[in-house]
Amino acid sequence: MGSLVQCSSVCLSLGHDCVVFTVEPKGSGLVCEVVRDVALKENVLGVHTYCLPAFEMSTTTAVPTTPTTTPDPLIIDGWIKYQEIRYYKPSQTKLNWASSLTACLSQSAGLFVAESFAEYQAVQDSLNTLQIGNKHWIGLKYDETAAEERVAGSLHWEGGATNHFNIQLKNDDTSKNCAFMEKDKTEVEFIPCTDEEHYMCQKVVL
Incomplete structure (x- = not known):
């Protein structure tokens, strides 16, 4: 850069x-x-x-x-601005997926949810510019059983949307059910929801 x-x-x-x-x-x-x-x-x-x-x-x-x-x-x-009302912000700390969501909610925000492939790319590109961590949780996950096994067909964004806009998914391991985006990688990968990573919050200001 x-x-x-x-x-x-x-x-x-x-x-x-x-x-x-x-x-x-x-x-x-x-x-x-x-x-x-x-x-x-x-x-x-x-x-x-x-x-x-x-x-x-x-x-x-x-x-x-x-x-x-x-x-x-x-x-x-x-916060980094995207379009008129949408902002996103990478974290300085690492938390598991559920705690990351709670941390975002405490800022009147949520984990990042893409509304288009273009928005996903814009946020992905920012990771290649910012010098903060490599992996960031986003608001995309599978539902899990009590044994932390994947519920088939349950992939969704926070809020319930199921469209992932042809974003490439790397999700073969059914014990890895929470999504993150990573620097220099275009695909979304999944790891255990209990792992601790940085996270990407998103705020929509109406």
Whole structure:
């Protein structure tokens, strides 16, 4: 990944008007630059967040810009925006699947649930940018028996949706029933729900 300066310069070099501001997600050790191309609709194509470890910022030079909008308070708090009302945020800690869901709910959010293949790809791409863990729980799982065996045909997202939008699934082992996404991998894999991993929360603001 290039430096923050190089990332924001992509927008500027296209001759577009850009709004750039820097935020430091709480406890992450990262400094993130949010670049919004005001020539595009404010969605995943027009808003980009790039992060570097804080110590690397000492080697970069700020790009002169004139902000024309107030920074989004959720972005300042470490949430990454997708389209108009959808935000997601990777965790700093590791928990099992059920505890991860509880942690997201405590933030008025839930585990990440994709509404399209494009959204899944956008969140997957963010894992390749952020320097936080490799595996992240998402809100996709099979129901289990008391013996932690898979209930056939029970794959669903939190909320009950069953469409996985042709996302490639690696789910051969029926004792591994909770889904995670991983850096540099396009498929969704499953591991025991009792394992502890990072997790991806999602918030929808109506």
